[in-house]
Amino acid sequence: MTDFLCRLKKSGDKSFGFARASTQSLDFLCKRDFLCKAALRKEPERRYQSVEQFSDDLRRYLEGLPVQARPDTFTYRTGKFVQRHRVGVAAVALVLLSLLGGILATAYAARRAQAERARAEYRFAQVRALANKFLFDFHDKIQNVPGTTEARGLVAKTALEYLDNLAQEMTGDPQLAWELAVAYQKVGDVQGDPWAANLGHSQEAMQSYQKGLKLAQQLNRNGNPELKMTRLLAQGYFKLGILQAQSGGMAAAHETLQQALATAEKLAGQTAALEDIRLLQNCHTRLGDTYLDTGDPVSALDSYRREIRLSERRLTAFPTDGSRLTLAMSHSRVAEPLVTLGDLPGALAGYRKSVELVDELLPAHVADPIYLRVRMIGLIWLGNLSGNPRFINLGEPQTALQHYRAALAIAEQLAALDPKDAFARRDLAGGHRLVGEILTLNQPAQAVEQFRQALGIMREMLAVTPQDAQLLRREAQYLKGLADALRRLGDRPGALQNLRQARQTWQDLLARDAANLKTRAELHAALLALADTTLEAGDHDSALAHYRAALTLAETPPVEQWLISMCVGG
Numbered sequence: 176m177t178d179f180l181c182r183l184k185k186s187g188d189k190s191f192g193f194a195r196a197s198t199q200s201l202d203f204l205c206k207r208d209f210l211c212k213a214a215l216r217k218e219p220e221r222r223y224q225s226v227e228q229f230s231d232d233l234r235r236y237l238e239g240l241p242v243q244a245r246p247d248t249f250t251y252r253t254g255k256f257v258q259r260h261r262v263g264v265a266a267v268a269l270v271l272l273s274l275l276g277g278i279l280a281t282a283y284a285a286r287r288a289q290a291e292r293a294r295a296e297y298r299f300a301q302v303r304a305l306a307n308k309f310l311f312d313f314h315d316k317i318q319n320v321p322g323t324t325e326a327r328g329l330v331a332k333t334a335l336e337y338l339d340n341l342a343q344e345m346t347g348d349p350q351l352a353w354e355l356a357v358a359y360q361k362v363g364d365v366q367g368d369p370w371a372a373n374l375g376h377s378q379e380a381m382q383s384y385q386k387g388l389k390l391a392q393q394l395n396r397n398g399n400p401e402l403k404m405t406r407l408l409a410q411g412y413f414k415l416g417i418l419q420a421q422s423g424g425m426a427a428a429h430e431t432l433q434q435a436l437a438t439a440e441k442l443a444g445q446t447a448a449l450e451d452i453r454l455l456q457n458c459h460t461r462l463g464d465t466y467l468d469t470g471d472p473v474s475a476l477d478s479y480r481r482e483i484r485l486s487e488r489r490l491t492a493f494p495t496d497g498s499r500l501t502l503a504m505s506h507s508r509v510a511e512p513l514v515t516l517g518d519l520p521g522a523l524a525g526y527r528k529s530v531e532l533v534d535e536l537l538p539a540h541v542a543d544p545i546y547l548r549v550r551m552i553g554l555i556w557l558g559n560l561s562g563n564p565r566f567i568n569l570g571e572p573q574t575a576l577q578h579y580r581a582a583l584a585i586a587e588q589l590a591a592l593d594p595k596d597a598f599a600r601r602d603l604a605g606g607h608r609l610v611g612e613i614l615t616l617n618q619p620a621q622a623v624e625q626f627r628q629a630l631g632i633m634r635e636m637l638a639v640t641p642q643d644a645q646l647l648r649r650e651a652q653y654l655k656g657l658a659d660a661l662r663r664l665g666d667r668p669g670a671l672q673n674l675r676q677a678r679q680t681w682q683d684l685l686a687r688d689a690a691n692l693k694t695r696a697e698l699h700a701a702l703l704a705l706a707d708t709t710l711e712a713g714d715h716d717s718a719l720a721h722y723r724a725a726l727t728l729a730e731t732p733p734v735e736q737w738l739i740s741m742c743v744g745g
Contacts, residue, residue: 328366331364359387413461469690601649615660647684
């Protein structure tokens with residue numbers, strides 16, 4: 176090594192100065208033996224080829240740079256770099272550690288958020304499944320079971336609350352919106368469907384139907400191709416329309432039902448499914464009702480005949496007891512406008528056919544409210560046409576009484592099955608009224624009792640929904656019937672009191688729905704009864720005023736209802 180240093184010194188290479196500048200040159204090189212080993216290797220080709228190479232390596236070592244005497248590995252070169260840039264590398268390391276920590280924390284938070292989302296989605300799905308079980312399993316299974324109206328209301332309301340909360344959490348889900356719209360419809364049905372078992376809450380039902388229809392319209396505006404969305408829209412229009420008709424908005428009902436009919440026709444043409452044919456039948460039926468109520472029996476008859484053709488088609492395609500029952504109902508409906516048109520034989524044939532078809536089915540459905548009610552309606556109309564003086568009739572009041580008593584027995588049976596069913600209670604009150612009308616002819620004292628029972632039921636129902644047009648209409652009818660019976664008994668003050676109350680109710684209803692000709696006819700009859708009764712009491716001036724009011728009402732077109740209120744306001 177000494178010889179080597181001497182040669183290095185003689186060479187005049189400045190690297191010797193570097194080695195000398197460090198402590199003791201020999202000790203320095205010995206401690207860095209990799210330089211010496213490289214200089215003294217046995218293989219000449221592996222040694223430094225010149226003093227310059229050795230000097231360069233020594234200089235690079237002293238400057239902290241990689242040297243040729245070391246293997247040129249990544250680890251070696253990196254170590255040298257770190258030695259030269261300790262402060263910078265330490266700073267970079269700290270930054271990298273901070274970044275790594277942030278990445279790890281973010282990844283952990285993301286995993287936790289993902290897990291939370293998964294748990295929330297699971298809870299969402301569970302609550303949704305529970306709501307649908309309430310709505311489609313529990314509710315639908317008990318829908319036609321007698322005595323379950325209140326339970327149906329609770330089940331449907333619970334489902335609606337669940338779905339309502341879900342809808343607030345999640346928007347843009349058409350399936351959830353569909354479920355929510357169906358829930359609103361079912362809740363509305365229980366609250367106040369005028370043609371099914373309900374709780375008698377018509378205003379709440381109107382709100383529920385409107386909410387359901389709004390959702391259905393939105394789903395269909397978005398261009399959703401699913402048929403169930405179209406079906407939902409048709410059902411929404413239909414349910415709202417029939418409630419509007421029963422609540423005194425005949426013009427609005429007619430427009431809404433026309434929309435229901437157009438949508439249902441399109442749907443039935445695409446599917447030919449039973450539920451769609453049934454929906455189309457219902458649209459024709461209720462639209463016919465609006466024609467009949469607004470004084471157009473010809474259009475009503477056309478709607479009913481379209482419906483009966485659908486009933487026959489349905490029976491051919493789906494030969495079930497339900498289809499046969501629908502055909503029985505169709506015969507009954509076709510007969511009603513025939514009464515208005517004066518075709519008594521045609522009307523009687525229709526009602527007799529209806530009762531005949533139901534009687535064939537009844538042995539298999541002795542306690543089914545739907546079958547019992549269809550038979551009850553047929554009996555009522557046979558009674559009307561047999562001998563009720565309010566209708567064109569055969570002049571057989573005793574036959575009418577027999578039919579009415581049989582119908583009343585069915586109404587009592589239906590009301591007993593479900594005391595909470597406002598629909599059944601309304602029918603029961605109507606049965607008492609019909610029996611009372613025939614008894615008024617020869618047994619007015621018994622008739623008074625019948626009318627008072629009818630009024631008692633109606634006033635209990637009005638206590639729940641005091642502005643329900645259908646209930647108010649019936650109350651006014653029963654008041655007039657009671658007045659007729661009291662008049663037969665010679666109680667003119669009592670008769671006048673009830674007639675005045677009935678007249679006021681009819682005036683209020685006519686102000687709410689000027690297009691309803693049935694309301695006009697009822698008000699006209701009340702005015703004539705008031706005139707007759709005041710004339711019998713010797714009050715000629717009041718009698719003349721009432722006769723003139725009745726005449727003005729009969730002469731005034733429906734569009735000029737403001738004249739009516741002026742004429743009959745006294």
